[in-house]
Amino acid sequence: MVAQGFTVDLKKPLVFQVGHLGEDYEEWVHQPIATKEGPRFFQSDFWEFLTLTVWWAVPVIWLPVVVWCISVSISMGCSLPEIVPIVFMGIFIWTFFEYVLHRFVFHIKTKSYWGNTAHYLIHGCHHKHPMDHLRLVFPPTATAILCFPFWNIAKAISTPSTAPALFGGGMLGYVMYDVTHYYLHHAQPTRPVTKNLKKYHLNHHFRIQDKGFGITSSLWDIVFGTLPTTKAPRKEQ
Template sequence: MAAARPIRRSPDESIRMFEADWMEALSKIPFWVPMALYLPLFAWMTWTAFAGGITVLGWIAAFAGGLAIWTATEYFLHRFLFHWTPPGKIGERIHFIWHGVHHDHPNDRLRLVMPPSVSLPLAYGFYSLFALAFTGPALFAVFGGFIIGYVIYDTLHYALHHHAWQQPLFKKLKVHHMQHHFVNGTTGYGVSSPLWDWIMGTRRVVAKG
């Protein structure tokens, strides 16, 4: 079923994306759904890693590695997939569905985290890739770190659009992300961290005053 064309740009309002009601329903979820899905999975993977004999230091190292892998994944997916428009009218529609709608309606409360219809297949795909590189309890610890990175990303993304906390680090991340939306969409691809924007030279520094 074809996706509905956007009818206007608005930072605050939502828009219908699909003609079919079931597809439209699958495209909208509240911000807490990724936490409800993936935190229990993380807990199970952590238990499985320790049950498999991993040491505390080994788990910390593997968890940190998975978290680091997530930061790179977040950046490169956002920059090279979400901001890539395939050729033709169909390509434009695909781009609108997977990311363009967020830039047209950045404060849509029900389209700020990834729906399970997308995130679950992606999670399985990434787990399959991790299983090629890691074995035993290390696999569960590394992928657990990756999952936590994803949950932080999705939850923080929602907060950046809908909260105005005065904590200094949060304020810096919010400025960084709002620049991406409203100043220069070719910078600020990192959401939960500007690390890879620093490394890849896509961090825009705002002059003070």
């Protein structure tokens, strides 16, 4: 049963508290606390450890997988000129997957105890504490789970010899996504492209949280009409 008027105690582990917010969870989770150090999730040190991931773990763990996948396609008879466009196609497919995942899974509306709890673990924690540097990239376990649907997609739309390269391209797209995501939160870009991308993403966190779902680009936001406005709407007098 949802406790009425429940208040989350930020000094205590949060995961099993947020479910009690019920319908108030949506408003609470989109009121960001912009501190680099994040809250504690679990009382257990073991489960707490599993929620923490340094950004460089992403390329260290997954780039070798990318290389291995491409090498498998080469060993199955694909030439390098054939591999390159397939890898780029994998990256492109990932950008769509990134958008769909962010919009329809990470921003699903919840109000039940377990719905709120699951959402907080998946993405709500990032919106509540957007500068938490150890909970910004995907934990390796979560990425491994996402590999299954992406691998099945790769097999369904390609040949046996090109599927590994397509999957490798998708994984390369994922690595680019997560590293870019960390960069946008914690770096100070100096070039116009990266400065605009940072502004675009932080706008999603701090201003219009139901638009701007692209991380590495705004392409799919343009296609599906979720591009945020450049200016806040005027309030009627």
